[in-house]
Structures are given as C-alpha cells and as structure tokens.
Amino acid sequence: MSDHQLRVSKIRNGTVIDHIAAGQALNVLAILGIDGSEGYGLSIAMNVSSGRLGRKDILKIEDRELSQSEVDVLSLIAPEATINIVRDFEVIEKNRVERPDRVSGLLSCPNHNCITNADEPVETAFEVISDGVRCNYCGTIIHEDIADHLAVE
Numbered sequence: 001m002s003d004h005q006l007r008v009s010k011i012r013n014g015t016v017i018d019h020i021a022a023g024q025a026l027n028v029l030a031i032l033g034i035d036g037s038e039g040y041g042l043s044i045a046m047n048v049s050s051g052r053l054g055r056k057d058i059l060k061i062e063d064r065e066l067s068q069s070e071v072d073v074l075s076l077i078a079p080e081a082t083i084n085i086v087r088d089f090e091v092i093e094k095n096r097v098e099r100p101d102r103v104s105g106l107l108s109c110p111n112h113n114c115i116t117n118a119d120e121p122v123e124t125a126f127e128v129i130s131d132g133v134r135c136n137y138c139g140t141i142i143h144e145d146i147a148d149h150l151a152v153e
C-alpha cells in the first residue's frame, strides 16, 4: 500500500467498523458510549473515499468488542457497516450488521407524554419499520436522526 493510500494504521487486536455512512462515525461512538476517556486506542476516519459508498467513515477500536445490542442500534444509523474482529493483526471474523425487528432500552421516545417518559419502571421498546422506528407504547415514529434519541449517556 502506498503512502497515499495509508490513512490509519492497522490494529493488532480489536474491532474495525468499516463502511459506516459518511458523517456518522461520531454517532456510532455515542452509541458505543465511547468518548476517548476510556483509554481504548481509537482511530476515526471520516468522509474518506470508498468505491462502494462514495464516501464512508471507519472506526478502529483497539481491545474492544461489541455486544449484540450495540450492533443492533448501530445498524439503524449505519446499515451498510461491516464489523471486523481483528486478532493478532488478522481479520478473524467479518460481519455485516442486520436490522433487528425491535430495539429495547436503547432509544428514548420523543413524546413527552409517553409512559416511558413518566416516572415508571418501563423500558423503552421500538419496532423497526421500513422508514424508521415506532414506539411500542405510544406509536410515535422516529424517522430520521435516530442517534439524537439514544438513551445512552
């Protein structure tokens, strides 16, 4: 690979999230609850050229693997993403994300009158529909900017 192509170095162990929609890398980090203070080695490439997508973002997180629920929400904002598990510099596993049927406990409902926003012990639940996600309790649909409704701090 020439110097022109090499943007961020390969990692020894961890996760490479590739083919993220351009501009969404920081939202993906928000979903993962990573802000850099945890000490993981972290490489972020945004708006780099990609044959398939035109432009894409890439995240490399060292010594960190993803849980299924993290992958589920990630799929809502980065449906084309590829998750590569790297061990000892080799990609040992490559997974495409899949849209789940529903997501629980990870998004908050924008409807202030929704039961999930009252002081009740009710976990949020959204059904994933073709053009967004729909609250199971009040029917409110979030069409875009799903990452703005993340319940993670």
Ligand code: CTP
Residues within 6 Å of the ligand: 009, 010, 011, 012, 016, 018, 058, 060, 082, 084, 086, 088, 089, 090, 091, 094
């Ligand atoms: N990667 C990395 N460190 C490694 C191995 C791979 O950072 N030790 C990164 C590569 O830079 C690439 C991604 O992980 O962004 C996937 O690697 P690889 O499967 O080798 O690349 P491609 O075949 O181009 O992947 P795809 O077919 O998914 O586009």
Ligand code: ZN
Residues within 6 Å of the ligand: 109, 110, 111, 114, 115, 116, 135, 136, 137, 138, 139, 140
């Ligand atoms: Zn609701």
